Amino acid sequence: MSQPRLTGGAHRGRVLPCAVAPGVRPSAARVREALFSIVGQDLGGERFLDAFGGSGLVALEAWSRGASVVVVERDRRAAAAIRANAAALGADVDLRAGDVLALAADLGAFDVVFADPPYRDPAAPVIAALAPLVRGVLVLEVADATPTPAPPPGMALDRRRAYGDTALAVYRPG
Numbered sequence: 001m002s003q004p005r006l007t008g009g010a011h012r013g014r015v016l017p018c019a020v021a022p023g024v025r026p027s028a029a030r031v032r033e034a035l036f037s038i039v040g041q042d043l044g045g046e047r048f049l050d051a052f053g054g055s056g057l058v059a060l061e062a063w064s065r066g067a068s069v070v071v072v073e074r075d076r077r078a079a080a081a082i083r084a085n086a087a088a089l090g091a092d093v094d095l096r097a098g099d100v101l102a103l104a105a106d107l108g109a110f111d112v113v114f115a116d117p118p119y120r121d122p123a124a125p126v127i128a129a130l131a132p133l134v135r136g137v138l139v140l141e142v143a144d145a146t147p148t149p150a151p152p153p154g155m156a157l158d159r160r161r162a163y164g165d166t167a168l169a170v171y172r173p174g
Helices: 029-039 057-064 076-089 100-106 124-133
Strands: 047-050 068-073 093-097 110-115 134-143 155-163 166-173
Touching: 029 057, 029 110, 029 134, 029 155, 029 166, 047 057, 057 068, 057 076, 057 093, 057 110, 068 076, 076 093, 100 124, 110 124, 124 134, 134 155
Parallel strands: 047 068, 047 110, 068 093, 110 134
Antiparallel strands: 134 166, 155 166
8 A cells, every 4th residue: 555645735746754653544536636736726715633643644734724823633553643744744733642432522623623533433532522622613524334424503414525435514603
């Protein structure tokens, strides 16, 4: 398998030099392109949360597009790989080690919240915990076969689109 590369922004085409941690499923290029078509290509001045860092690829894509990025990852090996890739690319991202559900209350507000929890985990508690952090949009990545969770109070489901075996559900306040 080839090393993942950034699909857009100032650092488009740059390859993640460090291997992705074992067991991590990076978001496919097609899904990342769709995500940034939804949230915007130019994220200068925006705060972006990657709630389940995994490979760090989405966080680094947001950084490449100018966002101020916070990435949360609970797995030590995955966090180490994110840290190494960010350092190799010269990326200024705020990496928080731990479970996003436990850390959510201390993270502040974000213009974009992206959540790609492990597919085996239920998504409804994730969006409920992250909804209070959203100023603009919350995007949830799930397996296409997974039913779309109902929006939490104060949010509405804007759309859901499938990209192969992956789907993006977009929630907005209101």
